[in-house]
Amino acid sequence: MPVWFMRQAGRSLPEYRQLRSGGAPMMEVCFDSDSVVEITLQPVRRHGVDAAILFSDITVPLRAAGVDVDIVNEVGPVVQRPVRCRSDVDAMTPPNPLSLTAISDAVHSLTGELGDVPLIGFAGAPFTLATYLIEGGASRHFERTKAMMLGDPDAWSALMWWLAEVTITFLRVQVDAGVDAIQVFDSWSGALSLNDYRRYALPYTTHVFASLSDAGVPMTHFGVGTTQLLSAMSDALGNAAEPVLGVDWRTSMVDAASRARPGTVLQGNLDPVALLAGLPVAEQAVRAVISEGRRAVQAGAAGHIFNLGHGVLPATDPGILTEVVNLVHSL
Numbered sequence: 001m002p003v004w005f006m007r008q009a010g011r012s013l014p015e016y017r018q019l020r021s022g023g024a025p026m027m028e029v030c031f032d033s034d035s036v037v038e039i040t041l042q043p044v045r046r047h048g049v050d051a052a053i054l055f056s057d058i059t060v061p062l063r064a065a066g067v068d069v070d071i072v073n074e075v076g077p078v079v080q081r082p083v084r085c086r087s088d089v090d091a092m093t094p095p096n097p098l099s100l101t102a103i104s105d106a107v108h109s110l111t112g113e114l115g116d117v118p119l120i121g122f123a124g125a126p127f128t129l130a131t132y133l134i135e136g137g138a139s140r141h142f143e144r145t146k147a148m149m150l151g152d153p154d155a156w157s158a159l160m161w162w163l164a165e166v167t168i169t170f171l172r173v174q175v176d177a178g179v180d181a182i183q184v185f186d187s188w189s190g191a192l193s194l195n196d197y198r199r200y201a202l203p204y205t206t207h208v209f210a211s212l213s214d215a216g217v218p219m220t221h222f223g224v225g226t227t228q229l230l231s232a233m234s235d236a237l238g239n240a241a242e243p244v245l246g247v248d249w250r251t252s253m254v255d256a257a258s259r260a261r262p263g264t265v266l267q268g269n270l271d272p273v274a275l276l277a278g279l280p281v282a283e284q285a286v287r288a289v290i291s292e293g294r295r296a297v298q299a300g301a302a303g304h305i306f307n308l309g310h311g312v313l314p315a316t317d318p319g320i321l322t323e324v325v326n327l328v329h330s331l
């Protein structure tokens, strides 16, 4: 069974910490193709995972579109002038694919260096990107986001169409440069009810996947806390050549199989925190996910890709991650 980890590159790895220590800020690193190549390869070398994920961030194409966004250490994305009203939206300019040249250069080099190991490209979904733009950074309740969504639907819709174009441009650059698969992260969509998701997020994400379907690469749709949305998120994949639905740890793989469209592969869903409880606990949890995955396939899922239910936490012992890869392969 194939295995890779969301956020497999990054702070859980000493070699990453060493490369970053005292050096350039995160956003600059994302626009330095040599660094992107090296950091993308680190977890592949160390863990022997079955796929690499491009080292980048969902906010990179916002920067390429001229948004004043930075990635602050231990904080995450921070937007200097958040988007709050229709005139803010109307002032947005489209992303320039040329300003993403460092990313396509990195993808070109990586496809050569990786040999048979596939490279996954990614982007944020419009809703999750909107939360950063409107809140100005991370948020607990998404107050301003939902206030615009519900209170100013015209501004919301204009912003979401602009973000869909940003996402499509970022993914198109990666696909054209040779990534083998793409994943769209809608990390915070779980904050929405199914009705609100269908009305305020789904149309834009559906447009993103439809615009990329001609690439013919496997496409994954992932969110956190999205049990209530899984069937709609599966619909968003449309006529993707090989649709994959990311499942977080709150939903069982069997439950996810019953919600996904026929022909959909499931990806997930080990609780990342289970890796902090020691190797015996981690191994037991891995076995449980794999047997759930087998039941999901019996229940109609088109396959199972082992992953975590969300990203690797910085405190994770990388030795345990390598053991997880070995165990998944042995099973």
Ligand code: CP3
Residues within 6 Å of the ligand: 005, 006, 007, 008, 009, 010, 011, 020, 026, 053, 054, 055, 056, 057, 058, 059, 071, 072, 073, 074, 075, 076, 077, 122, 128, 185, 187, 311
């Ligand atoms: O192997 C990989 O997956 C790494 C590539 C990657 C990063 N960000 C690097 C990163 C990916 C796939 C992302 C996606 C991303 N970025 C998402 C969606 C995935 C998810 O976790 O839900 C989101 C919501 C973001 C926005 C963002 N950027 C957050 C919430 C943070 C963390 C803030 C913190 O410090 O805890 C970032 C910063 C970030 N992106 C880091 C890395 C390695 C840490 C910065 C650093 O190392 O200096």
